[in-house]
Amino acid sequence: MRFFEIATSSITALGANKVRTFLTMLGVIIGVSAVILLISIGRGIQNYITDQFDALGSNLLFVSPGKVSFGRDPGNSFSRNKLEEKHIKLIQTHATDIVEQITPMVNVSETVKYKTKYYNAAVTGINEEGKYLFDYSIDEGAFFTRADVRSGSRVAILGKSVKDELFPNQSPIGQSIKISGDSYVVIGTSKEKGSDFDEQVVVPYTSAINSFELKNISRIVVKVKADKDLNSATKLIEKALLRDLEDDDFTVLSQADILATIQNILQMLTIGLGAIAGISLLVGGIGIMNIMLVSVTERTREIGLRKALGATPFDVALQFLIESVLLSVTGGSIGIMIGWLASFAGRAYIRTEVPWWSVAIAFSFAAFVGIIFGTYPAVKASKKDPIEALRYE
Amino acid sequence: MPTQTIIETQNVFKTYRLGSEVINALSGVDIKIKKGEFVSIVGKSGSGKSTLMHLIGLLDTPTSGSILLNDKDVSRLNQNELSFQRNRSIGFVFQSFNLLQRTSSLDNIILPLKYSQVPKSEWESRALKMLEIVGLSDRKNNKPNELSGGQKQRVAIARALINDPDLILADEPTGNLDSKTGTEIIELFRKLNKSGKTIVIVTHDEELAEVANRKIILKDGKISKTL
Ligand SMILES: Nc1ncnc2c1ncn2[C@@H]1O[C@H](COP(=O)(O)OP(=O)(O)OP(=O)(O)O)[C@@H](O)[C@H]1O
Numbered sequence: 001m002r003f004f005e006i007a008t009s010s011i012t013a014l015g016a017n018k019v020r021t022f023l024t025m026l027g028v029i030i031g032v033s034a035v036i037l038l039i040s041i042g043r044g045i046q047n048y049i050t051d052q053f054d055a056l057g058s059n060l061l062f063v064s065p066g067k068v069s070f071g072r073d074p075g076n077s078f079s080r081n082k083l084e085e086k087h088i089k090l091i092q093t094h095a096t097d098i099v100e101q102i103t104p105m106v107n108v109s110e111t112v113k114y115k116t117k118y119y120n121a122a123v124t125g126i127n128e129e130g131k132y133l134f135d136y137s138i139d140e141g142a143f144f145t146r147a148d149v150r151s152g153s154r155v156a157i158l159g160k161s162v163k164d165e166l167f168p169n170q171s172p173i174g175q176s177i178k179i180s181g182d183s184y185v186v187i188g189t190s191k192e193k194g195s196d197f198d199e200q201v202v203v204p205y206t207s208a209i210n211s212f213e214l215k216n217i218s219r220i221v222v223k224v225k226a227d228k229d230l231n232s233a234t235k236l237i238e239k240a241l242l243r244d245l246e247d248d249d250f251t252v253l254s255q256a257d258i259l260a261t262i263q264n265i266l267q268m269l270t271i272g273l274g275a276i277a278g279i280s281l282l283v284g285g286i287g288i289m290n291i292m293l294v295s296v297t298e299r300t301r302e303i304g305l306r307k308a309l310g311a312t313p314f315d316v317a318l319q320f321l322i323e324s325v326l327l328s329v330t331g332g333s334i335g336i337m338i339g340w341l342a343s344f345a346g347r348a349y350i351r352t353e354v355p356w357w358s359v360a361i362a363f364s365f366a367a368f369v370g371i372i373f374g375t376y377p378a379v380k381a382s383k384k385d386p387i388e389a390l391r392y393e
Numbered sequence: 394m395p396t397q398t399i400i401e402t403q404n405v406f407k408t409y410r411l412g413s414e415v416i417n418a419l420s421g422v423d424i425k426i427k428k429g430e431f432v433s434i435v436g437k438s439g440s441g442k443s444t445l446m447h448l449i450g451l452l453d454t455p456t457s458g459s460i461l462l463n464d465k466d467v468s469r470l471n472q473n474e475l476s477f478q479r480n481r482s483i484g485f486v487f488q489s490f491n492l493l494q495r496t497s498s499l500d501n502i503i504l505p506l507k508y509s510q511v512p513k514s515e516w517e518s519r520a521l522k523m524l525e526i527v528g529l530s531d532r533k534n535n536k537p538n539e540l541s542g543g544q545k546q547r548v549a550i551a552r553a554l555i556n557d558p559d560l561i562l563a564d565e566p567t568g569n570l571d572s573k574t575g576t577e578i579i580e581l582f583r584k585l586n587k588s589g590k591t592i593v594i595v596t597h598d599e600e601l602a603e604v605a606n607r608k609i610i611l612k613d614g615k616i617s618k619t620l
């Protein structure tokens with residue numbers, strides 16, 4: 001029998017029981033759309049991180065306390081943190097050639113208050129060079145000065161989101177806000193910069209150390225001169241710091257290093273998410289097998305008849321195998337569409353992306369599931385004895 | 394020129410084992426059916442009629458003995474070869490019609506062709522010719538649930554004829570029909586036999602058995618009489 005004729009019989013059989021066909025496909029639809037959606041969300045998180053780094057500007061080197069292990073905020077590991085202000089001087093003195101700008105940095109997540117309004121902001125302490133280093137553009141007012149940093153003035157620059165939330169209809173300049181119990185005067189607002197920058201309240205690092213009673217700085221950020229090589233700059237900074245610190249007291253990382261490491265972790269996370277979703281696809285496959293087995297039993301007479309009329313065991317097996325593959329492949333295609341649409345809808349929150357390989361993997365896995373779980377029922381059908389099957393009840 | 398033998402059984406035994414119990418459904422059956430014959434096989438329930446039918450229909454193989462189809466031994470063929478031979482040489486008619494549901498008369502009749510080498514372009518014209526022979530030309534698009542019992546059996550007979558088989562095998566073809574409709578089906582078989590078809594019918598139906606030119610009576614798995 002020709003393949004096409006067998007496939008027609010398969011389609012007819014599936015069409016004869018539409019509700020069952022749909023319910024059987026549902027398992028695969030859910031599995032495949034979950035694979036597509038979760039991978040696209042993983043991709044979205046990766047994109048978010050990349051955007052974050054792009055907003056930071058390039059040519060940056062980060063000096064963090066301790067030997068860096070990702071996933072732990074270096075600023076929190078006080079026992080290991082030996083980074084102090086004096087190390088900035090050390091870098092400035094011994095690596096003068098490569099430093100364009102340099103700033104210490106402290107980060108504290110803290111609720112900022114204005115009258116009765118609250119905002120959970122990222123309070124960021126830097127020096128006056130930080131303005132150029134992080135490329136802040138001032139919308140209203142001005143950035144703080146070297147003198148403010150020296151004296152530890154309680155002044156603050158608000159990110160766009162913070163300003164919009166606390167001062168929706170008025171200029172915040174000159175207003176007093178409360179950070180960790182201390183009053184700070186708002187002297188400026190920064191223009192929209194995207195990502196986490198808009199959630200920041202930027203203050204002189206000296207004031208932050210004071211307000212939060214910190215002993216150390218979280219990190220040092222160096223902007224390397226454009227014509228200098230990042231690798232040799234890293235070496236130079238390490239050499240300068242080794243005058244005062246041990247090798248495992250600090251780590252110098254470029255933005256690219258950090259990004260690559262985080263992307264690596266996220267890539268694994270993405271694949272992990274996809275694999276978990278793959279399990280539901282497997283369950284969908286078991287559903288197909290279940291229904292195909294029922295179908296083989298129900299259609300015993302049809303199988304017997306076809307055999308009596310000349311169908312070979314292979315013809316019968318093929319007919320049932322095509323049915324289960326059609327179920328899984330159609331379910332897979334619908335699942336891809338749904339997953340893609342859901343991912344598209346998710347774009348309102350995060351820059352999701354459906355990579356071509358996730359579609360290819362989800363689709364082939366669905367087809368594979370159809371073949372694997374369809375084989376047993378198909379073989380069972382092909383082995384039916386036509387006499388048993390045709391015996392009149 | 395002697396008449397050609399279509400099917401022949403030589404000392405055929407069929408034994409079923411159910412646990413320790415041994416059932417001899419057939420014990421040494423010799424029959425010979427020649428081209429153009431109309432043979433009926435009768436006997437009490439459990440005498441082995443259906444078993445014999447399955448063997449000459451190549452749906453099963455004997456425990457011992459041989460079956461010759463057109464003088465070739467077919468009793469030791471494998472599943473694929475049996476399927477091929479059934480498709481080409483045998484046309485089945487069943488007591489319970491066994492038509493595919495939700496499938497038009499025309500497509501039901503075409504079914505054996507789908508497993509044959511006949512080119513697709515000939516399928517429909519052949520099926521229409523068969524419908525004409527069984528007198529159902531006006532029912533080609535009807536599905537089984539839109540047909541009467543007699544009409545269903547006519548469709549089944551058309552299906553049995555479509556590959557122009559050497560032998561038509563029918564097991565109780567009138568068993569599910571009232572006597573009037575049964576008579577019509579008997580008449581159809583007679584007509585087919587007149588036009589040269591070789592027909593073997595298993596039946597309890599006295600009238601049908603009488604129409605045949607030869608009657609084989611089975612008893613306890615053996616031939617007790619041939620009339
Ligand atoms: N698959 C089987 N397993 C065990 N015994 C069987 C099997 N098929 C048939 N038999 C036995 O073989 C004997 C002959 O059965 P068969 O079906 O040929 O009888 P029959 O003459 O067609 O009867 P009926 O007129 O009731 O259809 C019976 O005793 C039956 O029980």
Ligand SMILES: [Mg+2]
Nearest residue numbers: 442443444564
């Ligand atoms: Mg019987």
